[in-house]
Amino acid sequence: MIKLGTRKSPLALIQADLVKAQLLRANPSLDIEIVPILTSGDRDKISPLSEIGGKGVFIKTLETALLDNTIDIAIHSLKDVTSELEKGLELSSFLSPEAIEDCIVFNSKYKTNTLEELPINAKIGTGSLRRKVLISQTIPTAQFIEIRGNVETRLQKLESENIDAIVLSYCGLIRLGLQKKANLILDPEEFIPAPGQGVIALETRKNDKQNKKNALLINSSTQEKISRLELAFLSEIGLDCGYPLGLYTTFENKKFNCIIFLATEDGELQYEEEIKVDEKDAHNLLISKAIAYKSLLKNENPND
Template sequence: MTKQPSTISTLTIATRQSPLALWQAEHIRDRLLELYPDLTIHLLKIVTKGDKILDTPLAKIGGKGLFVKELEQAMYDKTADIAVHSLKDVPMVLPKGLMLGAYCERAAPTDAFVSNNYNSLDELPNGAVVGTSSLRRQCQIKHYRPDLQIKTLRGNVGTRLSKLDAGDYDAIILATSGLQRIHLDERIKGELDIEVSLPAVGQGALAIECREGDEAVLKLLAPLNDDQARIRLIAERALNRHLEGGCQVPIAAFAVLENENENNSNSENNSNNNQTLWLRGRVGQADGSVLLKAEKRITLQGSQADKESQANQLGIDVAEQLLAKGAGEILAAIYHDNDH
C-alpha cells in the first residue's frame, strides 16, 4: 500500500559526488519513491572539503566530518531537506538543529581484503605494504602483523583501486559494504575476521540526516528506520561519544543482537522478545603496540525507546572499561600529535 506524505511534494537530497555517495543517495531516493510514487526527488551534488584534500591523512585535517559539513550547510540553507551518509562518516555530536532522522538496515559491517596477488592478510609476505586511510584498521592490522608496512591511502574507491593496480600497494583494506554497493564484489579476496579487525562505529549502515523539528520529513523517513540496526548503532556511537572520539581515531566498536532474526529484523515477534545486546570495543596505538579490548552483554527489556536508552548506557559502560585500561591517554596523545 502506497504511503502518502502529509505535506511534502518535493524533496531534495544533499550528496557527495563520489560513485559510492551517489549510490547511497540514489538508493534512498528509490526506496522513498517506492513508498511515495507521487513525490518529486532531486539530488543536490556537492564537492566537500574532504573530497578536495587528498594528499593529507584525514586525522590531520579534521577527520571524516569534512565529508559532511557542506551537506549540513545545505540543510541549514534549506537548499536540501536531507543528507544521506555512511554512518561511520558522521561525527558523534551533530551540529545544533540537525538530527539523524533514520537509521537504515545495516549491510556487511566488515573490512574487505583487496589484493591482486594475495588471498588474505596471512598470505602477505614479511614487510608487505598495505594501504588504508583508517587509524582503526592500521592499529589492528599492525597489532596482528607488526611486520607489515601501512601506507596512507585516500580518494574514492576507484582511485584507491587504481593505486593498488599501479603496484603502489601489495593490498588495500576497504569497507566490504562499499565495494558491494557499487558492484565491485569481485575485487574482495576475503573479509577480515572481526577478531582481527573489529569494525568502525556504524560501518555498513546508512543514516539520513535532517533538520530537527521537521516533522513532515521525519514522518516521510519513518518507514526507512530499522529498529534492530538502530539499537546496535546507538550502542556503538554512545561508546565513541563517551570516549570523545571522532570518526578518524583508532576506536572500534561493534554491537550484535545475539538472538536477532536475520531474515526479518523488524518482525513483530522479534521486537517483543527480550534480546541480548553484545557490544565489543577497542582502542589502540596507531603502531599496533597496544590494543585495548572491552565488552559487555545486557538483556534489553521494554519498549523500543527503553531498549535504545539501555543500548546508549551499554556504550557508556564499555567506554568506561576502556578508559579504565588507559584509552584516554592513548587518544589524548593522538589528538596532540594531530594538532602539531
Template sequence: MSTLTSSSPIRIGTRGSLLAVAQAEMVAAQLASRGAVSEIVVIKTTGDKVLDRPLSEIGGKGLFTKEIEAALTERRIDCAVHSAKDLETILPAELTLGAFLPREDVRDVFIGRGGMTLAELPPGATVGTASLRRQALVRRARPDLKCAVLRGNVQTRLKKLEAGECDGTLLALAGLNRLGIPQIATEILDPTVFVPACAQGAIAVEIRRDDDRMIEACRAIDDRATERTVQAERGFLAALDGSCRTPIAGLATISGEDIELIGLVAAPDGTRVEEITGRGLVTEAAEMGYDAGRRLRARVGEGFFELLA
C-alpha cells in the first residue's frame, strides 16, 4: 500500500505571502491528485520581517528559508515549498530537494509608472529593486538611471511603485502568472539580454533525506526537465559561490538529449558584465553548470569577487 494515502496529512511549510501560499497550494494540489492529503503551515521568516535593507546587508537569501528549514529538521513540517531561486546553494546536510513542479516562465518584467518601458524612462529616473542582478543589468542598459532598494512581496512593491517611491520596478513573470496578474507588466524582458536569476520560475519541494514517505511523494510529482535545468543553474552558482552579494544570472534550456546554459556575473554598477555558455548531456546537468561557472570564475579572476565582497 502506498504511504501517500496515510491518514496523517502532509504538513507543507511555506512563507506567508500570497505568492508563497499560492505555490504551496500548487504542491498540495499535485499531491492530492496522487491521493495524498496535506495541510499548509505558514512560517514567518526573517526575510519577511526585515524590509528596509537589502538582503546582502542582513545575511543573504537564506533569510527566506532558514526558519522553514529549521521547522523541517525539527519535524514540525514534512516538506517545505520554496521559490527555488531563494534557496542557498548548499542546503543543510539532512535536507534535500525532492521535487520540482513544471517551471513557469523564467523571464523578468518591467513595470513602469504610466506605462513607460525601461527604454522610455527619462534620464535620472529611479528603478526600484532589491536584486543586485537586476540593478546591474538595469545599469548596463541605462547607466543614466538611478537604482533604489525596493523590498517586500509583490503587492507591497506594487503599492510602493504606485505611491511614487520609484518610477519603475522589475518582477518575475512567473510570480505574476501564478497570482493571475500578468497584465500589469509594461514589458517582458528578453531573457538572453536580461538573463534571469538562477532557478527563477521554479518551485522546489525540500524534504528530509530520511523521510521515505516524502521521497515517494516527491517522486510522484517531480518534473524531470525542471529538475535538470535547476541542477545546471545551481551548479553554475556553486562554482561561483553565488550569493545575494554577487550579481549572478543563469538560464539553462534543454534540447533533446543536450542541455545548454547561458550565465553571467556582473559588477553591481553594470560597468562590467562577463558572460559564458555551456553545453552538455542532460544527464550531466549539474556538472555542466559547475564547469561553466568554474571557467567563468577563472576568466574574471579572484580579484573580481574580492571587490564584490
C-alpha cells in the first residue's frame, strides 16, 4: 500500500487524484490510498502568508506525516515548497504543469478582458507581493485586497465583496475545470510567474528506495531540470514570501532561458533580467545571479 499525503483543499485533492492516476497508468499493480491532511496554512485562511511563516506552512504538516511514516509520498504544489526541506526528506519527482501563467478573473459587472479598462482605483484581490507589484505596473493606484482560501472561495468573494478582479493561477483553474472563468491569461514573459507555479512535486524519505522508485515512474526529466535549477536559485537567495519574486524558466536544446523578476516589498525598486545559458553552465550562473540580487536587496535594506 502506497499512502499519498495531500492537503485537504479541493484543488489539492484533484492533484492527488492526478498523481494516483498517473502512477496506476505507469504500474497498474500498485495499491494506492490518498490520505488528506489539514495543514497549518489551511487552518488560518485569513492572515497573509508572510505573517504566518510563508509558503512553508502548507508543507510542514505533510513532512511530519512523512517522517512518522503516516504517509509514503507527499504531494505538493511546488510553489509552496520552501528551499529547505526537513532533514531526511527529498523531492523525488516533478510533474509538468498544464499551464504556468497567472490569469485575471473580472467581476461579472465588467464586460472586459483588459486591465486597462478597470477604474484607476480598482480593487484587486491577491495576497501575493509579486502579483501586487506586477499589477501596479498597469494600474499604479490599484487597491489590493488580501484574499486567501481555496479557489472557489476566492471566486465567491470576487462577487460578494464587490472586488473588481482577482489574480489566480491558470493551471489551478484548469485542474478544477473552471478555465472558462479566466478572462485574461497573462503573458509569462511580461507577468513573470512564481517559481514552480503549476508544478506538482512528490516528496519522499531519502531512505525509502521503493517509494522513490515509484515517484520516479511519473517524473518529467525536463521539468526536473527546470525545477531543480529554480530551487537552487531560491535556496541561495533565501526568499520565501518576503520579497516579490518571479522566475520563468524554459529548457530546449540543452539550453535554459530564465526571466528573473525581483523587487523590493514596496515595489519602488524592480529588477528584471533575461538569461540564456547552456545546461552545463546554468547552475553556477544562477547561483551567481542569486548572490548578486541578494547583495542588492541587502544594500536597499541595511537593517535586515
